[in-house]
Amino acid sequence: MKKLQYILLIFLIFFSSKEILAQKDSIALQRKARKLVRAGNQLYQQKSYTDASVAYQKALGNNTKYNKATYNLGNALYQNKNYKEAVPQYELTAETAKDKTTKAEAYHNIGNAMMEQKQYQPAVDAYKNALRNNPNDDETRYNLAVAQKLLDKEKQQNKDDKNKDNKDKKDNKDKDKKNKDDKNKDKDKDKKDGDDKDKKDDKDKDGKGDKDQKKNQDPKKNEKDQKQKPKPQQGKMTPQQIKQLLESLNNEEKKTQKKMNAKKAKGKKVKQEKDW
Numbered sequence: 001m002k003k004l005q006y007i008l009l010i011f012l013i014f015f016s017s018k019e020i021l022a023q024k025d026s027i028a029l030q031r032k033a034r035k036l037v038r039a040g041n042q043l044y045q046q047k048s049y050t051d052a053s054v055a056y057q058k059a060l061g062n063n064t065k066y067n068k069a070t071y072n073l074g075n076a077l078y079q080n081k082n083y084k085e086a087v088p089q090y091e092l093t094a095e096t097a098k099d100k101t102t103k104a105e106a107y108h109n110i111g112n113a114m115m116e117q118k119q120y121q122p123a124v125d126a127y128k129n130a131l132r133n134n135p136n137d138d139e140t141r142y143n144l145a146v147a148q149k150l151l152d153k154e155k156q157q158n159k160d161d162k163n164k165d166n167k168d169k170k171d172n173k174d175k176d177k178k179n180k181d182d183k184n185k186d187k188d189k190d191k192k193d194g195d196d197k198d199k200k201d202d203k204d205k206d207g208k209g210d211k212d213q214k215k216n217q218d219p220k221k222n223e224k225d226q227k228q229k230p231k232p233q234q235g236k237m238t239p240q241q242i243k244q245l246l247e248s249l250n251n252e253e254k255k256t257q258k259k260m261n262a263k264k265a266k267g268k269k270v271k272q273e274k275d276w
Contacts, residue, residue, distance in 0.1 A: 033063035040072060049080040067096055074109065083113040094129075104134035111143060120151035 040055030056073035059066055074089030087110055094106035111126035127144035130137060 029062040030066075033059040033066050033069060036062065037066070037069050037072065040069075040076070044072065044076055044079075047079075049076045052076040053080065065096070067093055067102070070096075071102070071106065074106075078109065078113060081116075083116045087113050100133040104130045104137060104140070107133065108137070108140050108143070111140070111147065115143070115147060115150075118150075120147050120154055123147040124151055 036055050036059035040052045040059065043049075043052035043055060053073060053076040056069045056076060059069040060073070063069070070089050071093040074086045074093065077083075077086035077089065090106045090110045090113070094103050094110070097103045097106060107126045107130035111123045111130065114120070114123035114126060124144065124147045127140050127147060130140045131144065134140070
């Protein structure tokens with residue numbers, strides 16, 4: 001029994017010693033963190049904001065819950081125009097700060113960082129939170145009025161741009177509709193012209209066919225055509241008929257020759273002899 005009590009006593013002493021050492025280490029780290037913050041503040045006063053940021057980050061490495069290091073890091077980043085990186089540091093300070101004054105300052109600086117980024121709605125919200133924690137801060141109230149005015153202007157500009165875009169879309173839609181209607185009209189006109197041409201061609205073709213048909217059906221024309229056609233050839237002459245025809249032609253030719261000779265003899269002048 002005594003032996004068990006002795007073992008328990010040893011364990012208690014061991015854990016107590018470890019806790020004491022941890023507390024000593026924690027105090028040492030806190031002291032180191034405060035020392036780094038003071039060094040960072042000196043660099044900040046010298047406007048060496050980058051070096052000050054490094055010092056504050058080292059301080060947070062030794063004590064992550066060191067609110068002053070967090071807030072001062074945000075200020076150093078802000079002064080270096082790293083507005084986007086500064087905002088999370090201020091937000092952490094606003095969440096962990098125990099007094100309203102520190103919370104109000106953190107929200108005020110969030111508003112300033114948002115204004116630098118032209119994010120007017122978040123800026124307005126931050127200034128309002130600052131005034132909730134410190135209603136008597138005239139600087140925050142002034143900044144809120146400026147941010148609200150810029151926000152209203154932005155909203156109006158966005159509204160005008162939206163109306164302009166809608167108008168442009170409507171104009172383009174009307175223009176496209178007009179072009180489409182014009183194309184359809186041209187298409188219908190071309191189709192109508194084509195149909196009229198086809199009808200005309202069909203009409204001309206039909207008229208010509210009727211004319212040819214009437215021509216073929218005209219009885220007078222057919223009779224005339226029949227008269228102009230050569231008559232059928234008569235049957236061949238017999239040898240006797242051919243002989244008689246030749247004798248007749250021969251006799252006619254002799255009579256004609258005799259008449260011609262008589263006519264020549266009658267008309268010939270008589271040659272006279274001269275009497276000296």
